Amino acid sequence: xxxxxxGRRAAxxxxxxxxxxxxxxxxxxxxxxxKGSAGADTSGDTVKVGVLHSLSGTMSxxxxxxxxxxxxxIDEINAKGGVMGKKVQPVVEDGASDWPTFAEKAQKLISGDxxxxxxxxxxxxxxxxxxxxxxxxxxxxxYPVQYEGLETSPYIFYTGAxxxxxxxxxxxxxxxxxxxxxxxxGSDYVFPRTANKIIKKYAAANGMEVVGEEYTPLGHTEYSxxxxxxxxxxxxAVFNTLNGDSNxxxxxxxxxxxxxxxxMPVLSVSVAEEEVRGIGPDYLAGQPVAWNYYQTxxxxxxxxxxAAYKAKYGADKVTSDPMEAGxxxxxxxxxxxxxxxxxxxxxxxxxxxxVSIDAxxxxxxxxxxxxxxxxxxxxxxxxxxxxxxxxxxxGAPIKPDPYLKDYPWAKDL
Amino acid sequence: MKTPGLLAQxxxxxxxxxxxxxxxxxxxVLAVAPVTLSPFRLELLAKYLCFAxxxxxxxxxxxxxGMLTLGQGVFFGLGGYAMAMHLKLxxxxxxxxxxxxxxxxxxxxxxxxxxxxxxxxxxxxxxxLPGTIAALLGLLVFGRRVRGAYFAILTQALAAAFVIWxxxxxxxxxxxxxxxxxxxxxxxxxxxxxxxxxxxxxVAIVLGLLYLGFxxxxxxxxxxxxxxxxxxxxxxxxLGYDPAVVKTVxxxxxxxxxxxxxxxxxxxxxxxxxxxxxxxxxxxxxxxxAVGGRYALAGAVLGAVLLNYAKTTFSENYADGWLYLQGAxxxxxxxxxxxxxxxxxxxxxxFVALRTRGPARRIPAQQPPPVPPGxxxxxxxxxxxxxxxVEKEAVA
Numbered sequence: 001x002x003x004x005x006x007g008r009r010a011a012x013x014x015x016x017x018x019x020x021x022x023x024x025x026x027x028x029x030x031x032x033x034x035k036g037s038a039g040a041d042t043s044g045d046t047v048k049v050g051v052l053h054s055l056s057g058t059m060s061x062x063x064x065x066x067x068x069x070x071x072x073x074i075d076e077i078n079a080k081g082g083v084m085g086k087k088v089q090p091v092v093e094d095g096a097s098d099w100p101t102f103a104e105k106a107q108k109l110i111s112g113d114x115x116x117x118x119x120x121x122x123x124x125x126x127x128x129x130x131x132x133x134x135x136x137x138x139x140x141x142x143y144p145v146q147y148e149g150l151e152t153s154p155y156i157f158y159t160g161a162x163x164x165x166x167x168x169x170x171x172x173x174x175x176x177x178x179x180x181x182x183x184x185x186g187s188d189y190v191f192p193r194t195a196n197k198i199i200k201k202y203a204a205a206n207g208m209e210v211v212g213e214e215y216t217p218l219g220h221t222e223y224s225x226x227x228x229x230x231x232x233x234x235x236x237a238v239f240n241t242l243n244g245d246s247n248x249x250x251x252x253x254x255x256x257x258x259x260x261x262x263x264m265p266v267l268s269v270s271v272a273e274e275e276v277r278g279i280g281p282d283y284l285a286g287q288p289v290a291w292n293y294y295q296t297x298x299x300x301x302x303x304x305x306x307a308a309y310k311a312k313y314g315a316d317k318v319t320s321d322p323m324e325a326g327x328x329x330x331x332x333x334x335x336x337x338x339x340x341x342x343x344x345x346x347x348x349x350x351x352x353x354x355v356s357i358d359a360x361x362x363x364x365x366x367x368x369x370x371x372x373x374x375x376x377x378x379x380x381x382x383x384x385x386x387x388x389x390x391x392x393x394x395g396a397p398i399k400p401d402p403y404l405k406d407y408p409w410a411k412d413l
Numbered sequence: 414m415k416t417p418g419l420l421a422q423x424x425x426x427x428x429x430x431x432x433x434x435x436x437x438x439x440x441x442v443l444a445v446a447p448v449t450l451s452p453f454r455l456e457l458l459a460k461y462l463c464f465a466x467x468x469x470x471x472x473x474x475x476x477x478x479g480m481l482t483l484g485q486g487v488f489f490g491l492g493g494y495a496m497a498m499h500l501k502l503x504x505x506x507x508x509x510x511x512x513x514x515x516x517x518x519x520x521x522x523x524x525x526x527x528x529x530x531x532x533x534x535x536x537x538x539x540x541x542l543p544g545t546i547a548a549l550l551g552l553l554v555f556g557r558r559v560r561g562a563y564f565a566i567l568t569q570a571l572a573a574a575f576v577i578w579x580x581x582x583x584x585x586x587x588x589x590x591x592x593x594x595x596x597x598x599x600x601x602x603x604x605x606x607x608x609x610x611x612x613x614x615x616v617a618i619v620l621g622l623l624y625l626g627f628x629x630x631x632x633x634x635x636x637x638x639x640x641x642x643x644x645x646x647x648x649x650x651x652l653g654y655d656p657a658v659v660k661t662v663x664x665x666x667x668x669x670x671x672x673x674x675x676x677x678x679x680x681x682x683x684x685x686x687x688x689x690x691x692x693x694x695x696x697x698x699x700x701x702x703a704v705g706g707r708y709a710l711a712g713a714v715l716g717a718v719l720l721n722y723a724k725t726t727f728s729e730n731y732a733d734g735w736l737y738l739q740g741a742x743x744x745x746x747x748x749x750x751x752x753x754x755x756x757x758x759x760x761x762x763x764f765v766a767l768r769t770r771g772p773a774r775r776i777p778a779q780q781p782p783p784v785p786p787g788x789x790x791x792x793x794x795x796x797x798x799x800x801x802x803v804e805k806e807a808v809a
Binding site: 055092093094098099101103104105107108111112123124125128129131133136150151188189190193194197215217413 | 451452453456457460516517518577580581583588589590591593594595596603604682683684686688689725728729732733735736
């Protein structure tokens with residue numbers, strides 16, 4: 001009896017050693033030769049690029065579509081001979097809607113796979129988690145989603161809208177419509193809170209009044225209390241920064257109060273074609289949204305993009321702004337690499353200013369100083385068929401201004 | 414099952430074997446791994462070891478003390494934020510605000526942050542904050558004889574509430590983003606592979622010391638009392654001990670280890686955010702302990718390393734469906750090795766013994782165990798409640 005138990009204890013510890021040993025050798029085998037940290041491997045006739053989005057967890061519904069469009073762009077580029085004669089080989093990783101995982105996988109792509117560039121991220125939190133990794137390794141990240149601004153990392157390219165290309169035009173639109181009293185509704189995280197801070201500054205300087213500001217946790221689905229507050233405050237319009245499935249509950253419950261989009265429009269900045277399908281066009285028809293691209297945006301390049309996407313992923317699929325920005329990212333990187341005649345991040349950064357592509361949304365140009373892109377702002381209205389029809393645009397691409405330096409009202413932001 | 418192990422450890426032969434095994438693991442972790450692993454893999458191993466530190470605490474509270482704590486994320490977070498606040502302030506420099514406060518519209522450093530400028534204060538808080546909160550909570554809850562599923566639900570609710578509070582206080586805590594972007598840790602440059610290696614050694618040594626400490630604790634008179642409380646709280650009370658105090662001590666120790674884990678996690682991984690301390694990560698820690706084997710402290714450590722290693726490997730190789738593999742691993746271990754991976758060796762030996770020697774010889778010795786603790790697949794739902802004295806009598 002006793003002898004058996006001695007053996008057991010030893011066996012337990014032996015099992016631990018064994019497991020650690022296995023882990024050690026398993027890890028060592030794949031990378032024992034790659035001791036150094038950064039430095040993309042572009043010696044062969046292929047060049048690896050990282051694709052890092054959430055393929056599981058809450059964000060996967062949105063992020064998988066961006067992953068798809070990034071992969072499509074890579075396929076197209078490969079079919080036409082690749083980048084500087086090298087085939088582009090995507091390495092797909094799952095960020096799992098978990099911010100530290102994004103940081104871990106980013107590091108894995110850089111030091112394990114030696115990718116030349118990474119396309120990825122959606123939430124601000126995931127970008128903030130990846131930022132130190134890319135800065136530390138001096139490697140490039142292309143981030144494809146509209147965000148709250150107030151950031152310029154030397155190793156990140158922002159291909160989605162910053163605030164002056166989406167939120168400010170949205171507010172200009174509401175102002176032009178004669179809306180004076182605004183109610184702010186948002187999910188409780190960084191983008192809505194920062195966006196609302198900007199909105200309040202704008203309102204104060206433009207004779208508008210913010211009559212309420214409410215936040216609900218991500219994934220929240222009970223909106224009757226909040227909608228009561230909205231109806232009591234009697235705003236002219238609601239500025240909606242809710243994210244994900246909360247929008248479904250919010251718009252359904254709003255509909256049951258009988259308030260129409262004509263009486264009190266709800267301007268959304270996180271509801272695109274994909275989300276409209278999820279919420280149901282019936283609940284959203286007539287509501288305004290602010291983006292830089294819609295599936296219906298006119299132009300031959302977009303017709304081609306939409307047709308290619310449907311051919312690849314299914315005729316029932318829609319295209320949306322973040323997908324298009326992800327798709328553009330790959331082409332912008334290709335153009336910058338070809339201009340620099342090098343895959344080296346520093347060379348690409350140096351060459352990036354003024355690099356321009358003909359994108360589905362129109363002409364898109366990199367602003368070298370901020371590493372953001374010039375984008376045309378577009379206000380659209382949701383149609384009963386679930387697509388979005390443009391009702392206003394800024395005419396020309398707007399210069400990115402992440403810190404809103406050119407806006408006097410945003411001075412002490 | 415437990416008690417014979419304890420007795421065994423006191424005899425010379427058992428102790429010697431234990432020492433050899435411990436030394437072998439220490440050699441692997443401190444000598445082999447740093448040489449063979451790439452800097453990135455070593456950083457990952459350091460992260461696994463951080464989780465192992467937290468798991469060790471659960472091993473003590475749950476495995477030895479029967480307290481199923483589903484809210485260790487709270488203590489992990491308290492330790493992590495205490496450390497992160499100091500690092501952020503040290504980086505911002507005197508009189509300056511941490512970066513996230515600038516974009517959250519905070520103009521003056523909140524009072525709560527001020528003392529964290531001092532490194533000694535931050536280090537003290539890493540231990541004191543989780544420890545004090547756990548001690549107070551423990552006395553309150555265990556004194557009122559809240560246990561079993563009720564205790565588990567309470568701790569889980571605590572984790573959920575903590576996350577909501579953290580997210581809501583963006584100016585104070587960084588909101589959902591949490592605190593990120595640290596460049597140095599008490600003079601160590603976090604971007605340098607060499608300094609990351611030193612950090613790895615610090616984590617490994619903390620884990621080793623904590624393991625030895627907890628083992629000593631379990632082997633002591635207090636440890637036996639703790640196990641007695643787990644197996645028959647009322648009996649212990651009738652003997653004149655106060656189970657609430659016994660449990661509170663173990664719960665506090667587990668909270669302190671989670672706090673230490675969080676504090677080390679911050680420089681190793683470079684982020685602390687509410688996503689790391691909510692209900693799901695807290696559950697993951699408990700899963701890790703269950704997978705490794707909750708009745709042995711080494712099981713908790715093994716489980717945390719194994720589960721997190723599996724997570725990395727699965728997700729790197731099967732980016733699309735790795736969660737299913739992770740789930741299958743957990744179900745598989747629970748179904749076929751209810752005592753966890755570490756109990757497998759014993760299970761196999763029993764199986765072999767049964768086959769080779771036939772049932773006759775093992776019945777007298779092995780009869781009692783199948784009846785008592787029986788950590789079956791449903792065990793996580795309910796901590797081991799009084800199972801009767803069968804096992805202990807058999808040993809005595």
